[in-house]
Amino acid sequence: MSLASTPAHIRIDKLTFDYGGERPAVDTLSFDIAKGEFIGLLGPSGCGKSTTLRMVAGLLAPTSGQIIMGGEDIVSRPPWERNLGLVFQSYALFPHMTVAQNVAFGLRLRKVGKEESAARVAEALRAVRLEGFGNRRPAELSGGQQQRVAIARAIVIEPEILLLDEPLSNLDARLRDEMRFEIRDIQSRTGITTLFVTHDQQEALTMCDRIAVMNGGKLEQIGTPVEIYDKPATPFVAGFIGRANSVPATLSLGTGGPRLDHEGQALPAPDLQELPADAGDGAKLAAMVRPHAIQLSRPDGDGLTARVNRSVFVGSVIEVELELAGGQKLVAELRPGSEEAQLAQPGADVALTWRTTDMRIFAA
Numbered sequence: 001m002s003l004a005s006t007p008a009h010i011r012i013d014k015l016t017f018d019y020g021g022e023r024p025a026v027d028t029l030s031f032d033i034a035k036g037e038f039i040g041l042l043g044p045s046g047c048g049k050s051t052t053l054r055m056v057a058g059l060l061a062p063t064s065g066q067i068i069m070g071g072e073d074i075v076s077r078p079p080w081e082r083n084l085g086l087v088f089q090s091y092a093l094f095p096h097m098t099v100a101q102n103v104a105f106g107l108r109l110r111k112v113g114k115e116e117s118a119a120r121v122a123e124a125l126r127a128v129r130l131e132g133f134g135n136r137r138p139a140e141l142s143g144g145q146q147q148r149v150a151i152a153r154a155i156v157i158e159p160e161i162l163l164l165d166e167p168l169s170n171l172d173a174r175l176r177d178e179m180r181f182e183i184r185d186i187q188s189r190t191g192i193t194t195l196f197v198t199h200d201q202q203e204a205l206t207m208c209d210r211i212a213v214m215n216g217g218k219l220e221q222i223g224t225p226v227e228i229y230d231k232p233a234t235p236f237v238a239g240f241i242g243r244a245n246s247v248p249a250t251l252s253l254g255t256g257g258p259r260l261d262h263e264g265q266a267l268p269a270p271d272l273q274e275l276p277a278d279a280g281d282g283a284k285l286a287a288m289v290r291p292h293a294i295q296l297s298r299p300d301g302d303g304l305t306a307r308v309n310r311s312v313f314v315g316s317v318i319e320v321e322l323e324l325a326g327g328q329k330l331v332a333e334l335r336p337g338s339e340e341a342q343l344a345q346p347g348a349d350v351a352l353t354w355r356t357t358d359m360r361i362f363a364a
């Protein structure tokens, strides 16, 4: 469900941070986060995710721009006046304190009474499914359990906003998978508005209500996982989320409708609405198609002529490397045992098609 239409809980408005490098680390970033929403900040290393999070947390003062909460710009408020829970990649638990003492830490700072504190710590440990672990020390816990203590410590203060910076990257693959669901489950139960930083597209796709894709300090696109995957707004998003083939193509606008050609061969007919607004006759474009959307047929059929270079069984799919007449390579994913898979013998000639709705078209 998209929460995009409900009023913003946090509005990030032209947020910019300049460390003094060649260009700002975060550059006029703007987007809204709805109350209770789980937003992922996704992008390659160095794109400005942590810098953004640190500005929201109040650990860095923006060079310019605003962070609006409850109708008020909060950039000049210190972190402790922002009512936030923070979880970082390293859990940073106090080793000499018990689990319960670690979780109670923020309550002690806030001078919460002993009885109330004990009740809230028990509640937070219940939320992360660590009841009965209160008397252990961090060293007596697994990595996943330690990360859950860090989350309990962040949510026990009943923050308005939960900020998570790569909280799963120190865990092994299996634990990471489990913790994805745990974190999402805790967030759904508590309803805390959450900003989650990750460079892992799988994590972002599986956990988030919406994903904000960043590149070079700028926002490339914000949308639901399905929107980001199916309707990437830019070539960068298309290439960063999932695998994508990009076929250079020339546009011709004849009477028979728009047509895309690659090396003199027609691609599946493009949808006029999908063409870049300024693309005229003869424009050089790039057609993007996902590997699973490519259909193979016999070489005498409709479509682009290609040769099969390689065909590799990788479990749930067969990955096929194809080469077009001009040397352009594509990857297709076929269902093992399918008729198409039979055609994908190395050295064989085939015809490639895909549905118009499976093709995105960008300026080259």
Ligand SMILES: Nc1ncnc2c1ncn2[C@@H]1O[C@H](COP(=O)(O)OP(=O)(O)OP(=O)(O)O)[C@@H](O)[C@H]1O
Pocket: 019, 021, 025, 043, 044, 045, 046, 047, 048, 049, 050, 051, 052, 199
């Ligand atoms: N303290 C600093 N001083 C100078 N430049 C910095 C500092 N911290 C980060 N940067 C630069 O700012 C840019 C954004 O860094 P940031 O840590 O926000 O990236 P990130 O998206 O969180 O990356 P990662 O996925 O590697 O954690 C990078 O180019 C980085 O080199």
Ligand SMILES: [Mg+2]
Pocket: 049, 050, 051
């Ligand atoms: Mg980072």
